[in-house]
Ligand code: NIG
């Protein structure tokens with residue numbers, strides 16, 4: 538057993554249901570002067586220190602005076618399976634080149650495809666493990682990880698296995714870009730991917746994802762890809778409305794996708810359609826910041842009743858950050874979300890996107906012993922301390938990492 542004692546605060550999204558919407562999104566239960574008791578991989582009790590009875594048996598005690606406990610953070614959108622980096626491109630963008638121009642010129646995603654293919658399976662596993670260790674340091678205990686930088690059979694499957702074996706939820710992003718050997722023929726590439734990669738990808742991945750965007754895949758191609766993936770048993774996700782609206786939200790609603798992610802370009806009609814649906818809008822403000830793009834309409838989405846989650850979009854090109862606390866700071870300063878709304882969006886609602894909300898995303902008896910300790914007197918430092926290093930400990934399945 539593990540006892541976390543003398544916590545200044547334990548903060549957890551209120552209630553038991555998921556996803557949280559509207560005013561429920563901002564409801565957080567806070568217990569002051571608290572303890573959390575874990576037995577193996579599960580939380581067995583959360584309460585006030587004054588109500589802590591005597592514990593028999595073998596109990597390891599961790600004094601957490603001056604610290605706050607939050608549910609382990611859930612990053613429901615990351616691209617950790619890549620070789621190389623894009624620091625050269627980053628420097629060129631800093632001097633004025635645009636992301637879409639670099640992509641059109643064969644740089645961007647395709648330059649990472651070259652480096653990822655060259656890494657080999659061992660190199661790719663090492664890269665994913667390194668990226669996951671960065672996430673853990675920032676309090677992430679559950680993560681989704683996409684393929685999409687291999688775009689050939691072996692590298693896509695190696696990417697999915699590396700994510701799975703690092704403890705993540707693998708998503709097959711088979712439709713991320715058209716690789717060079719298909720010479721811009723997106724339909725011919727999809728024929729190949731669906732015939733040659735999907736059958737094995739469906740055995741490893743939980744979900745499939747598509748980049749529905751000008752210069753990537755159009756709505757008809759996305760429909761064909763996603764329909765085949767659903768038939769193979771995969772849940773559906775979409776990258777949509779990042780630069781332009783190309784019908785991602787209506788398609789996501791029609792196909793019963795779990796989420797549509799990005800939404801920087803979403804207008805009022807899309808907001809209403811998402812709000813009237815079960816599809817979660819996954820907002821990626823670090824990506825908007827990194828590319829100097831408009832922020833997604835988070836406040837309007839929440840006020841309209843849409844279910845939202847927040848994620849890093851960790852990747853080498855458009856969001857080189859693994860920090861969900863930073864994302865929470867951006868949510869509070871750029872997206873007009875309260876810290877409580879940001880907390881629910883990186884815990885219970887993100888867990889819902891990954892269909893794990895019955896066991897992660899809250900601190901209560903019966904949930905996984907996945908939690909973050911902040912070296913801070915108030916849990917809202919999660920969003921308040923911009924770029925701060927407040928994560929003192931990340932506990933996964935009852936095991937402290939440090
Ligand atoms: O989510 N939008 C497409 N894919 C990634 C970025 C990929 C890259 O630039 O390498 C994203 O932003």
Ligand code: FE
Nearest residue numbers: 614616776850
């Ligand atoms: Fe992404």
